[in-house]
Amino acid sequence: MLGVELCGIKLDSPLISASGILDEHAESMIRLLDAGASAVTTKSIGNLERKGNENPVIAEVACGLLNGMGLPNPGIERFAGEMEIVKRKRANSVIIGSVFASSAEDFAILAKRMESYGASAVELNLSCPHAKGFGAEVGSDPQAVFDITKEVKKKVNIPVFVKLTPNVRSIVDLAKACEEANADGITAINTVRGMKIDVESFHPVLSCRIGGLSGPAIKPIGIRCVYEIVEEVDLPVIGVGGIVDGKDVIEYMAAGASAVGIGSGVYYRGLEIFGLVRREMEEFFREKKIGIEDIKGIAHRR
Amino acid sequence: MRRVKVIERRKEAKDTESIYFEGCSEALPGQFIMVWLPGIDEFPMSLSRIGRISSITALKKGAGTEALMSADEFSIRGPFGNGFSLCRGKEKDKEKEKKILIAGGIGMASLLPMVARDDTVFLGAKSKDYLPFVDEMRARGADVRIATDDGSCGFKGSVIESLPEHLCSERIYACGPMEMLRSLYEHGIDAEASLESYMKCAIGICDSCTINGFVVCREGPVVKLDRIFGSR
Numbered sequence: 001m002l003g004v005e006l007c008g009i010k011l012d013s014p015l016i017s018a019s020g021i022l023d024e025h026a027e028s029m030i031r032l033l034d035a036g037a038s039a040v041t042t043k044s045i046g047n048l049e050r051k052g053n054e055n056p057v058i059a060e061v062a063c064g065l066l067n068g069m070g071l072p073n074p075g076i077e078r079f080a081g082e083m084e085i086v087k088r089k090r091a092n093s094v095i096i097g098s099v100f101a102s103s104a105e106d107f108a109i110l111a112k113r114m115e116s117y118g119a120s121a122v123e124l125n126l127s128c129p130h131a132k133g134f135g136a137e138v139g140s141d142p143q144a145v146f147d148i149t150k151e152v153k154k155k156v157n158i159p160v161f162v163k164l165t166p167n168v169r170s171i172v173d174l175a176k177a178c179e180e181a182n183a184d185g186i187t188a189i190n191t192v193r194g195m196k197i198d199v200e201s202f203h204p205v206l207s208c209r210i211g212g213l214s215g216p217a218i219k220p221i222g223i224r225c226v227y228e229i230v231e232e233v234d235l236p237v238i239g240v241g242g243i244v245d246g247k248d249v250i251e252y253m254a255a256g257a258s259a260v261g262i263g264s265g266v267y268y269r270g271l272e273i274f275g276l277v278r279r280e281m282e283e284f285f286r287e288k289k290i291g292i293e294d295i296k297g298i299a300h301r302r
Numbered sequence: 303m304r305r306v307k308v309i310e311r312r313k314e315a316k317d318t319e320s321i322y323f324e325g326c327s328e329a330l331p332g333q334f335i336m337v338w339l340p341g342i343d344e345f346p347m348s349l350s351r352i353g354r355i356s357s358i359t360a361l362k363k364g365a366g367t368e369a370l371m372s373a374d375e376f377s378i379r380g381p382f383g384n385g386f387s388l389c390r391g392k393e394k395d396k397e398k399e400k401k402i403l404i405a406g407g408i409g410m411a412s413l414l415p416m417v418a419r420d421d422t423v424f425l426g427a428k429s430k431d432y433l434p435f436v437d438e439m440r441a442r443g444a445d446v447r448i449a450t451d452d453g454s455c456g457f458k459g460s461v462i463e464s465l466p467e468h469l470c471s472e473r474i475y476a477c478g479p480m481e482m483l484r485s486l487y488e489h490g491i492d493a494e495a496s497l498e499s500y501m502k503c504a505i506g507i508c509d510s511c512t513i514n515g516f517v518v519c520r521e522g523p524v525v526k527l528d529r530i531f532g533s534r
């Protein structure tokens with residue numbers, strides 16, 4: 001009832017787990033799959049192991065979370081082991097390998113490795129707001145987005161998704177660059193730059209000072225970005241940002257998303273969120289007597 | 303996140319100090335808080351006493367715990383995680399029954415809130431200087447048996463080696479380093495244990511603390527050892 005297709009990949013629901021959430025270790029990714037995620041996006045993996053930023057790396061704010069993890073990851077070499085375990089224990093699982101680098105060449109090398117590990121697709125993280133020299137620092141310029149995407153597309157055969165930052169004047173310009181470079185799809189959005197200062201001590205709370213806002217607070221921004229991209233660009237979009245219940249997913253799909261990513265929602269509702277949202281969507285469709293295929297992009301026609 | 307004032311400190315053993323503050327009265331034994339010292343570090347600490355005034359007990363390791371010992375104020379998040387099962391809902395009536403508690407050093411802090419009359423406590427440390435809470439637990443009527451690596455107090459050897467052949471109790475609770483917990487499990491004791499793991503978010507999303515798919519900060523830190531060491 002909730003099945004969707006994304007660049008030829010069949011998903012039993014549009015509910016994908018977003019990058020960075022319980023996805024550094026194989027056994028955690030298996031927990032996400034078993035909880036009902038139709039696909040798992042891996043933590044963004046780079047060339048070399050990174051410890052990430054010092055604590056505090058997370059702060060709760062009104063209607064959201066602020067994080068400044070700083071891309072901790074085991075490095076592409078060691079990540080092979082985690083991928084191998086997931087593929088062995090959950091043979092038909094769909095894994096989207098997220099990667100980050102500071103040059104087009106490195107992105108291509110990492111993407112190629114993810115492909116060789118059995119990833120069904122790759123996601124290029126061009127949007128992390130709190131790691132120096134990576135993410136949004138390379139992904140805010142349409143020309144860089146074009147060059148990186150083009151280089152990766154030359155090297156891999158699996159679908160390439162480009163994850164975009166909302167922290168730019170025009171996310172549509174970035175999306176157009178992806179389309180021109182023949183990307184297979186777009187993931188939008190990553191976190192919105194934000195900050196929290198502790199007024200007792202006057203210290204910025206996150207050790208990296210400025211971090212990324214996620215959760216319900218950013219849903220309207222995510223919806224707007226997906227809507228704008230779908231207006232202008234003919235690529236499937238994975239909508240991410242602030243999803244906690246079934247109606248949030250419906251809203252993203254009405255804006256034109258083909259599938260969605262759930263991140264902070266795992267904090268708000270636990271791993272059960274995937275099962276719960278699935279049921280809420282089924283309920284919605286039953287009540288309205290419509291199907292999932294009826295709602296994609298429907299808001300554009302109203 | 304909230305700021306708390308240090309109300310009192312108590313030296314518990316060498317390099318070991320309890321820090322008292324107002325709050326966390328609703329917490330369960332086994333739960334922990336994230337302690338933030340601005341500009342220095344944020345790290346997890348178990349609640350060692352729970353009430354209108356609660357305490358944490360730190361063993362000095364590095365910059366964070368050292369700063370904690372001279373701080374007048376600090377910020378906390380939490381309490382987080384699940385407590386020991388005897389303190390949860392329908393199991394509460396078991397609270398009066400005898401328990402066996404097994405701790406390595408500062409691990410005793412997370413067990414202290416539930417130490418009561420007639421409990422047996424096996425406490426291990428490297429030497430007699432590093433044994434926290436002994437008088438307090440004896441004053442509560444617990445039978446405290448000590449093991450030290452250098453034999454300076456009680457049994458000479460590890461706390462696991464000091465355990466009797468057969469431990470008969472349904473209620474065995476433990477806290478200590480992973481190697482200690484593993485060796486406890488290998489001795490055939492499937493205790494309910496509080497785990498240590500590197501905490502970052504402490505809210506179950508970042509995957510830093512996860513062991514074998516078990517999300518320690520959110521689903522633990524208390525868990526049956528079989529979930530961690532059993533072959534699944």
Ligand SMILES: Cc1cc2nc3c(=O)[nH]c(=O)nc-3n(C[C@H](O)[C@H](O)[C@H](O)COP(=O)(O)OP(=O)(O)OC[C@H]3O[C@@H](n4cnc5c(N)ncnc54)[C@H](O)[C@@H]3O)c2cc1C
Binds near residue numbers: 349366367
């Ligand atoms: C659930 C839980 C409860 C704990 N309860 C207590 C307690 O009651 N009393 C106590 O003295 N200690 C406790 N610890 C350990 C305590 O968090 C570390 O000793 C402390 O973080 C050391 O910080 P530091 O800056 O002084 O030393 P550092 O030099 O920063 O670190 C020393 C060692 O402490 C550990 N550590 C540092 N940061 C963290 C972190 N964020 N998460 C987990 N481990 C870390 C690492 O093993 C590290 O090698 C607990 C740990 C956990 C996971």
Ligand SMILES: Cc1cc2nc3c(=O)[nH]c(=O)nc-3n(C[C@H](O)[C@H](O)[C@H](O)COP(=O)(O)O)c2cc1C
Binds near residue numbers: 021044189190242265
């Ligand atoms: C703790 C945390 C870690 C994240 N790590 C990554 C990451 O490694 N790569 C990435 O592309 N996005 C990362 N993100 C961003 C999420 O994938 C997602 O785009 C964003 O959080 C918005 O969705 P949400 O509101 O559902 O969380 C992270 C988010 C959080 C909260």
Ligand code: FES
Binds near residue numbers: 504505507508511518
């Ligand atoms: S510390 Fe982040 S998942 Fe437990």
